[in-house]
Amino acid sequence: MMEQLKISQVTKKFGRHLILDDVSFTLEPAKIYGLLGRNGAGKSTLLNIISNRIFPTAGSVKLDDQEVNTDQTLGKIFLIGEDNLYYKQVKINQMFDLADAAYGNFDYKNAERMLKRFSLEGTHKFTKLSTGQKTAAKVTLALNVSADYIFLDEPVLGLDANYREVFYQELIKSYQARPRTIVLSTHLIDEIQRLIEHVILINNQQVLVDTDVEELLRKAYEISGPVKLVDQYTEGLNVLSTEDLGNIRTAHVFDKLPEGRVIPDQVQIGHTDLQHLFIYLTNEGGDKND
Numbered sequence: 001m002m003e004q005l006k007i008s009q010v011t012k013k014f015g016r017h018l019i020l021d022d023v024s025f026t027l028e029p030a031k032i033y034g035l036l037g038r039n040g041a042g043k044s045t046l047l048n049i050i051s052n053r054i055f056p057t058a059g060s061v062k063l064d065d066q067e068v069n070t071d072q073t074l075g076k077i078f079l080i081g082e083d084n085l086y087y088k089q090v091k092i093n094q095m096f097d098l099a100d101a102a103y104g105n106f107d108y109k110n111a112e113r114m115l116k117r118f119s120l121e122g123t124h125k126f127t128k129l130s131t132g133q134k135t136a137a138k139v140t141l142a143l144n145v146s147a148d149y150i151f152l153d154e155p156v157l158g159l160d161a162n163y164r165e166v167f168y169q170e171l172i173k174s175y176q177a178r179p180r181t182i183v184l185s186t187h188l189i190d191e192i193q194r195l196i197e198h199v200i201l202i203n204n205q206q207v208l209v210d211t212d213v214e215e216l217l218r219k220a221y222e223i224s225g226p227v228k229l230v231d232q233y234t235e236g237l238n239v240l241s242t243e244d245l246g247n248i249r250t251a252h253v254f255d256k257l258p259e260g261r262v263i264p265d266q267v268q269i270g271h272t273d274l275q276h277l278f279i280y281l282t283n284e285g286g287d288k289n290d
């Protein structure tokens with residue numbers, strides 16, 4: 001049976017620098033998540049805490065009720081992050097063997113097939129690969145490890161458009177064959193929007209969004225028309241930002257639209273995509289109308 005992974009009140013300081021402040025959320029079994037946040041928001045730090053590579057200043061990470069620090073619990077969590085974990089001469093095949101030794105049941109056959117799609121060979125030395133090739137080797141490793149929770153930090157870093165597409169296809173295929181929780185932390189939000197079911201957004205050291213994508217986008221609108229009419233229609237709503245072009249205003253709203261309010265003929269309402277919603281939510285209102 002697969003358990004929930006609970007991150008509770010995690011705070012992390014590096015020296016006097018507060019990176020994460022009372023971060024709590026729960027990851028459900030067999031779901032694909034996007035972990036989003038601006039550069040330096042603390043995503044990698046959080047992933048390193050979850051996988052027990054660094055310790056939180058306060059708070060806990062638990063699989064159901066067990067602290068994630070035993071072999072048994074850590075054997076259910078796999079993180080790919082930085083490259084510096086591997087010794088210099090290691091070949092891709094040996095990375096697979098290490099994962100097999102630690103987690104068991106490594107899917108060598110599928111990994112071999114994936115390597116071919118990325119034009120790589122198991123005998124290639126990891127440290128000699130290009131940035132994109134390293135990423136390809138790491139995601140191949142991650143998608144074939146037998147763990148219930150797979151964390152992919154920057155899974156498309158350096159991959160060209162063709163290989164990113166290969167990765168997205170393989171991710172879906174792998175998930176369908178063996179549903180488990182996969183957390184993607186990436187800045188290419190428009191590309192993962194269709195893959196993820198749920199978003200965790202870290203902003204200003206805290207969890208700003210912890211919501212299903214569908215529900216999130218259901219509240220994300222852009223409302224445009226003559227300034228006065230847009231202001232009237234959006235009065236009292238949560239307006240994240242506005243842009244003006246002459247007398248035409250576009251308001252980016254993150255709210256349920258009021259049912260009884262009449263939409264004037266000259267006012268148009270459209271939906272915002274995840275990437276733009278991310279920008280409006282994390283912009284701090286600093287560059288309105290710039």
Ligand SMILES: Nc1ncnc2c1ncn2[C@@H]1O[C@H](COP(=O)(O)OP(=O)(O)OP(=O)(O)O)[C@@H](O)[C@H]1O
Nearest residue numbers: 014015017019037038039040041042043044045046
């Ligand atoms: N070992 C460390 N010592 C001191 N500060 C650190 C350390 N690791 C990370 N930081 C700082 O913590 C903050 C969060 O870094 P982190 O790498 O977690 O962000 P991120 O959200 O993954 O960023 P990006 O999207 O740019 O990769 C940054 O300001 C970084 O400088």
